[in-house]
Amino acid sequence: xxxxxxxILRICLEERLVYRGDFALGTLMRFLPIVxxxxxxxxxxxxxxxxxxxxxxxxxxxxxxxxxVARAFSSMPxxxxxxxxxxxxxxxxxxxIQPIDMVGFLLLNxxxxxxxxxxxxxxxxxxxxxxCRNFFPSMPSSETMIAFAISLVLSFLxxxxxxxxxxxxxxxxxxxxxxLFIYMLFNFFFSGHMFPLDILPYxxxxxxxxxxxxxxxxxxxxxxxxxIEGESLLIALWVETAWxxxxxxxxxxxxxxxxxxxxxxxx
Amino acid sequence: xxxxxxxxxxxxxxxxxxxxxxxxxxxxxxxVRDMTFRSNFILETISSLSWMFMNLGFYxxxxxxxxxxxxxxxxxxYEFFVFFATVAIVNSLVQTFFMPNAQxxxxxxxxxxLDFALLKPIDTQFLISLQKVNWSGLGNTGFAILLLLxxxxxxxxxxxxxxxxxxxxxxxxxxxxxGVIILYSLMIALSATSIWLGRNQxxxxxxxxxxxxxxxxxxxxxGPAGDPRRWIGESLRNFFSFVIPVLLAVxxxxxxxxxxxxxxxxxxxxxxxxxxxxxxxxxxxxxxxxLRGYRSASS
Numbered sequence: 385x386x387x388x389x390x391x392i393l394r395i396c397l398e399e400r401l402v403y404r405g406d407f408a409l410g411t412l413m414r415f416l417p418i419v420x421x422x423x424x425x426x427x428x429x430x431x432x433x434x435x436x437x438x439x440x441x442x443x444x445x446x447x448x449x450x451x452x453v454a455r456a457f458s459s460m461p462x463x464x465x466x467x468x469x470x471x472x473x474x475x476x477x478x479x480x481i482q483p484i485d486m487v488g489f490l491l492l493n494x495x496x497x498x499x500x501x502x503x504x505x506x507x508x509x510x511x512x513x514x515x516c517r518n519f520f521p522s523m524p525s526s527e528t529m530i531a532f533a534i535s536l537v538l539s540f541l542x543x544x545x546x547x548x549x550x551x552x553x554x555x556x557x558x559x560x561x562x563x564l565f566i567y568m569l570f571n572f573f574f575s576g577h578m579f580p581l582d583i584l585p586y587x588x589x590x591x592x593x594x595x596x597x598x599x600x601x602x603x604x605x606x607x608x609x610x611x612i613e614g615e616s617l618l619i620a621l622w623v624e625t626a627w628x629x630x631x632x633x634x635x636x637x638x639x640x641x642x643x644x645x646x647x648x649x650x651x
Numbered sequence: 652x653x654x655x656x657x658x659x660x661x662x663x664x665x666x667x668x669x670x671x672x673x674x675x676x677x678x679x680x681x682x683v684r685d686m687t688f689r690s691n692f693i694l695e696t697i698s699s700l701s702w703m704f705m706n707l708g709f710y711x712x713x714x715x716x717x718x719x720x721x722x723x724x725x726x727x728x729y730e731f732f733v734f735f736a737t738v739a740i741v742n743s744l745v746q747t748f749f750m751p752n753a754q755x756x757x758x759x760x761x762x763x764x765l766d767f768a769l770l771k772p773i774d775t776q777f778l779i780s781l782q783k784v785n786w787s788g789l790g791n792t793g794f795a796i797l798l799l800l801x802x803x804x805x806x807x808x809x810x811x812x813x814x815x816x817x818x819x820x821x822x823x824x825x826x827x828x829x830g831v832i833i834l835y836s837l838m839i840a841l842s843a844t845s846i847w848l849g850r851n852q853x854x855x856x857x858x859x860x861x862x863x864x865x866x867x868x869x870x871x872x873x874g875p876a877g878d879p880r881r882w883i884g885e886s887l888r889n890f891f892s893f894v895i896p897v898l899l900a901v902x903x904x905x906x907x908x909x910x911x912x913x914x915x916x917x918x919x920x921x922x923x924x925x926x927x928x929x930x931x932x933x934x935x936x937x938x939x940x941x942l943r944g945y946r947s948a949s950s
Contacts, residue, residue: 427724
């Protein structure tokens with residue numbers, strides 16, 4: 385079993401390394417929107433003396449940079465659309481014949497993808513964070529850093545199973561692209577990618593903090609910046625774990641039921 | 652007809668296509684296709700509208716914390732909404748007419764189906780750029796125009812000294828068109844490079860990252876004296892105005908309406924016309940250069 389998984393992981397790693405040039409360029413590109421954010425918020429803060437909901441100008445920029453880290457863990461480009469496409473064109477059959485589990489295989493594939501990505505992206509990330517070091521407050525305590533690391537791992541799992549669950553909807557609706565677009569839209573705003581969720585006025589801040597999307601970008605960044613501490617941090621990590629387990633379960637059930645519905649023809 | 656009596660010039664044998672009529676056919680075909688999958692069409696319209704609403708919500712959130720973006724820039728809420736509406740109009744027009752085609756371009760190259768486009772007796776760039784119309788994008792244009800009218804109405808009512816000159820109203824659509832052409836030129840040039848690269852992922856995505864700079868008023872690209880933001884901002888502003896003029900695409904039409912006509916804007920407006928023509932010509936050059944490097948995929 386372990387050998388199989390190791391082989392799968394190795395193949396995926398090699399496959400990924402083929403496009404390393406594309407990867408490095410793509411990573412640097414992804415920081416370009418941060419440049420506009422630095423200027424936009426810099427201009428906004430010209431007329432605000434002090435803070436917006438506890439965030440200074442520097443906190444804002446540090447927040448955006450940290451959400452980039454979180455998104456590097458939680459974003460799963462092409463996962464849901466890939467699953468739906470495999471269901472639609474029938475190549476999902478291979479998982480039914482071969483003794484491998486589809487969701488498990490995809491998880492390893494994604495893990496390999498991410499490992500390669502970090503290996504290459506660490507360069508651009510280190511460069512940008514070094515250039516922007518003045519935006520960051522002093523280093524947080526070691527407990528905060530551990531919580532940050534846990535929140536990143538959990539955000540990877542949550543991102544994966546959430547998006548896989550959406551892809552598996554393809555068993556019921558063959559075309560999920562418009563559904564995916566709506567998900568991406570919500571994800572972009574309500575994960576906190578565009579602004580820290582806690583600057584929202586009441587009652588919106590509560591609505592968004594109840595949703596799992598916040599763990600994909602807002603939560604890890606807020607942990608690093610010390611916005612969530614002590615008991616509430618622990619509770620939040622447990623809630624995040626519960627969300628991960630919930631979506632693992634959803635994936636299992638959806639795959640099981642979906643395969644029962646599925647009919648494949650031809651060779 | 653007695654054929655022998657008609658002299659046929661060999662150059663006339665290939666009929667010149669009527670571009671307007673060809674485009675109308677493309678538009679009609681796309682509409683028929685969109686109406687065949689009507690629920691998908693409605694869903695697409697709604698989802699791109701909700702993107703607008705979310706952005707609008709974000710800006711409302713910003714204006715709940717401040718009255719104006721930047722000191723003495725004049726971008727208070729409704730001026731900024733004029734700007735945002737212009738962003739939306741320009742972008743939705745690009746999305747409606749050009750984006751589906753640029754997306755498909757790399758696919759045509761990869762599969763070798765570009766052969767069929769090259770064989771047709773019509774300008775290849777025209778055919779590649781306008782073959783498909785994504786009608787659902789026009790929902791955003793409609794909403795943006797409403798937002799524009801509402802914001803202008805608010806400005807006329809609330810702000811003393813704000814008035815619209817007929818020239819502003821006449822020039823606005825022209826500069827929106829310039830903006831669309833600038834963004835289109837960049838898009839088609841970037842996607843044409845996929846002929847050289849084989850795959851175009853990075854470069855087509857480039858378009859979104861570059862045009863991101865055009866989504867905000869150009870005044871933001873500045874900073875306090877002594878801060879690196881000052882010189883970085885100035886260089887960005889110059890680069891995206893004079894080298895890749897995406898900053899002009901929205902800023903010029905939006906300023907035209909939201910700000911009183913002032914001489915410093917005039918120079919920029921005149922330059923924009925020049926920049927638009929230059930962008931289009933450069934994109935055409937890149938496009939045909941790239942086509943020369945096209946090797947069809949084996950079938």
